[in-house]
Amino acid sequence: MEISSAEALIRSLEIEGVSVVFGYPGGAILPVYDSLFHSKKIKHILTRSEQAAAHAASGYARVSRKVGVCMATSGPGATNLVTGIATAYMDSVPIVAITGQVATSLIGRDVFQEVDITGATAPFTKHNYLVKKAEDVPRIVKEAFYIASTGRPGPVLIDLPKDVAETRIEFKYPEQVVLRGYKPKTNGHPLQISRAAEAINKAQRPVICAGGGVNSAGAEEELLKLAEKAHIPVATSLMGIGAFPEDHPLSLGMLGMHGTPYANIAVTESDLIIAAGARFGDRLTGRVAGFAPNAKIIHIDIDPAEIGKNVKPDIPIVGDVKLVLAEILKEVYPKQPTEWNSRIAELKKKTISYDRTSRLCPQEVIEALSAKTGGDAIITTEVGSHQMWVAQLYKFTKPRTFISSGGLGTMGYGLPAAIGAKFAKPDKNVINICGDGSFQMNMAELATAVENNLSLKMILFNNRGLGLVRQLQEFYCEKRYSQVHFGFVPDFVKLAESYGIKARRIDSREELDGALDELICEKGCFLLECIVDINENVYPMVLNGSPINEMIGG
């Protein structure tokens, strides 16, 4: 029986196991929404902007380790997805974005709501398709899910012109993907693996740098085994947070620009860096020449283009970090704690400190929340000071429980990502931590949360401005504070209440404990607003061009 290719698209999504789609309808994507109307397997979540749909798909994907799906119409719908797609690309998150497009006969004529979205997104999608023939739809969906979820995960966009969507085809879902130009390598080279194991066996001061790859590959067990077998301390990148339990004696926490002093010093003193699924981003390495100057470097990454891009490794291994670590583990000798471990223990005595004598500060709120949840929650964040404090001070003990925009640093990510996360793990407490700056970027999504009866928790640090930008201006612009203070901020408690969300505002330490209990126990959504000082800086801080062991406030 013939069906429209829009229906073929929906059926293909069903076959791929998609149960939830985040999106926003419009003219050019009408046929797809019409077919979706009949689907019993796919739940569509109507966000309040397309960007939020892409972030929600990303949050969903990162927590569930499945492919997240978002859709939007042509033109502005598609361009609103762009930030979400770029965010997913930078953090290697598998999403499939589906956009409507004007009819093929009209493409290129600048008709209503036309934009070249495949051209626009080419630099930050893993691959994209402009569907020209209706019969290609099932194959393209199959390929899109395969490309998004294998190798180094990433976003794939499918642009479906309206007339193609309406064309009727005989539906047959392909069983196999045939892509001669796409063959991700998952098994590491055995010789390189042996060399890596030998280097680990010989090393006296090794450090593992675990990146987002460990979270996305589900390699946390292998990582823990390797670290424990040879007593190797583990630092993570921002994206690697949660890959290694931070309450473990071998944990060094996060390293880099705002990393822990002990992670940054340990890496600098090390004689072997084992980078697992990390890309040596600039926020992690500081000045590259001063990064682990005496260390050999083993670099494990599934993306060959990351090897040698930022830091030249001595032992490169291309492969799936889970498989590679498992292989290395076999050849690594068990080791007893050494002098290096004592040194690490010594270094760890100097923790991140802050002044908690004056007024309520965001750092203590995060530490208190960490203690209350015991790490058993999914924490999403926006981008800014609060994000760094969460990364530094919340003790993450489980993989994929810290969901934040790392590479692109997208403000407005946290709230929609929390919505996606809640759909992936409805039984978990999902808490979005934000500042008043980033909260205002996508706060319309409160409606999406309420409409879907999600129990989302929010902690909003209100400093009436942009704290982290202010901090940069303090250091780099001789305290000329340009456009970092809001002249007006809404009453966030009343705002939440207008959505039917319970909310509470606190500005003192005495109220904190009770307020957090209220937040955690509330069945519905809850917003806790904490009034904080904009002059609170994130420390330690590594200045641009400095090596990571030269920290201000470290």
Place this chain on the structure above:
Amino acid sequence: MKTTLSVLVENHPGVLSRVAGLFSRRGFNIDSLAVGTTENPEISRMTIVVDGDEYIVEQVKKQLNKLVDVIKVSKIIPEESVSRELVLIKVDAEPQVRSEIIHIAEIFRANIVDVSRKSMIIELTGDKDKVSAFEELLKPFGIKELVRTGVIAVNRGNKTIKIEEDE
């Protein structure tokens, strides 16, 4: 440093823009790019001359390989390959200098493909050096237009660049 890469790609619309876009957004410099279909009509072959050090060339290769439409990227070694470029030159050719130009063209085994009262068009095939030398010799006569195809290259002997059909 100039490096010639041979790139086999799917013969789809949009592939050229993906490749060109990759070069511009990663800041790689293309010296020349020539593209056409191969013996297999589903596959096109691009010959790209890249300007950059070893690190750049390595990155170019890896980033090209990341494109799903790129099937294979190979480096062409100058000593083991033949590279050619075709150039069409429209040169001022008043009657009094015409025979001199024809003489130069003959030495270079170039073809005169069009003659008018005041100009002629010469077609020349060769490697970069030959084309440049020819251009230098014609300059004094006045070059009105010059079009080059960009270098294409192929390995000598039995060595071929093909897709491994490993399934």
